[in-house]
Amino acid sequence: MHRITERGASKAKNVPKAGNTANLRQDPARGRRPKGRKEAFMGVSHLSRCPIRRTIIVAALCGVPAAAQPAATDITLKPGTELPQADAPIDLGLCRHHGVEPRTAAGQVVGGAGWAVTDEAPLGALTAVSFVAGSRSMTSGACVLSGGRVGIFDGPELLALVEDSQPGGTAIAHLRRSGDRLRIWDGAMLSRPVADIMLAENVPAIVPLPPFDIFCGGALRMPLIHGLTLGDANILLADHGWEQAGLAPPSDPIAAELVANGFTGVEHCSGTGFGFCTLSFVQGLATASVLTFGDLNLPAGPLVADYDVTCPDLPSQPG
Numbered sequence: 001m002h003r004i005t006e007r008g009a010s011k012a013k014n015v016p017k018a019g020n021t022a023n024l025r026q027d028p029a030r031g032r033r034p035k036g037r038k039e040a041f042m043g044v045s046h047l048s049r050c051p052i053r054r055t056i057i058v059a060a061l062c063g064v065p066a067a068a069q070p071a072a073t074d075i076t077l078k079p080g081t082e083l084p085q086a087d088a089p090i091d092l093g094l095c096r097h098h099g100v101e102p103r104t105a106a107g108q109v110v111g112g113a114g115w116a117v118t119d120e121a122p123l124g125a126l127t128a129v130s131f132v133a134g135s136r137s138m139t140s141g142a143c144v145l146s147g148g149r150v151g152i153f154d155g156p157e158l159l160a161l162v163e164d165s166q167p168g169g170t171a172i173a174h175l176r177r178s179g180d181r182l183r184i185w186d187g188a189m190l191s192r193p194v195a196d197i198m199l200a201e202n203v204p205a206i207v208p209l210p211p212f213d214i215f216c217g218g219a220l221r222m223p224l225i226h227g228l229t230l231g232d233a234n235i236l237l238a239d240h241g242w243e244q245a246g247l248a249p250p251s252d253p254i255a256a257e258l259v260a261n262g263f264t265g266v267e268h269c270s271g272t273g274f275g276f277c278t279l280s281f282v283q284g285l286a287t288a289s290v291l292t293f294g295d296l297n298l299p300a301g302p303l304v305a306d307y308d309v310t311c312p313d314l315p316s317q318p319g
Contacts, residue, residue, distance in 0.1 A: 077152075079159060089114045093135065095136075110151055124199045126159070130174055134146045139189075140273030145174075181197060263301055274293040287310045
């Protein structure tokens with residue numbers, strides 16, 4: 001299932017309010033010029049032979065005091081870092097579908113250093129490249145990706161690295177667009193969002209996930225429900241105006257079991273592997289398709305793995 005998708009004339013947008021997630025502390029200086037930035041911007045253009053814009057960005061990153069960065073235990077952004085060389089070219093093997101062929105100058109630099117590139121995405125005028133150091137093939141075709149990082153580049157020039165505090169950890173694997181932000185997804189078998197990368201006054205910053213994303217031209221809010229029980233997800237979805245779809249009783253017995261446990265809107269379930277089930281929620285003409293996995297007979301239901309949002313394809317939508 002694609003991470004977060006939308007059909008229609010409008011794109012998903014993130015709200016500026018941020019919630020807590022993944023052991024990140026909220027940046028107390030977010031939205032304000034951090035202390036020391038002015039000094040960092042002054043008189044730096046003549047200190048390097050690199051392009052002026054790159055020099056300014058690096059200086060601004062280095063000028064932000066540690067207390068003003070959302071730093072903490074799992075993910076950090078390190079400016080002015082050199083790209084390490086892999087001991088040997090990384091082969092993802094049976095997990096090669098997680099890799100991409102580098103198309104940008106930044107991605108080619110990463111691939112040339114031996115790393116397995118997983119995503120490339122613009123971040124304003126910059127380029128973000130996610131890459132990993134290894135993979136393990138698991139049950140049902142799932143993979144675990146490890147040793148991930150994100151490089152922030154100005155053309156082929158590396159400005160900063162986003163790293164997991166555990167070098168061989170799985171906290172970083174992929175990037176997905178989310179409005180004007182890039183969302184970091186981990187490398188677990190069932191990947192979850194971890195944190196966002198955004199530009200704060202044209203300087204890259206790591207920020208916690210927002211409590212919800214906005215879809216359908218600003219008309220709808222979709223809470224981030226990855227990893228929640230279906231029961232808890234239902235409460236959050238209802239709080240944001242989503243209702244379980246009134247579908248006909250499912251024909252397959254596994255889906256019928258989930259309905260018997262009090263969950264409506266069930267479309268179908270898989271009897272093998274992770275035990276995926278798909279449920280539909282509606283709000284107006286929009287549809288949210290929610291994917292769950294795990295034991296159907298838990299009191300609060302299975303866990304949410306992912307979701308899609310489909311917007312009505314109308315001539316005009318609220319902004």
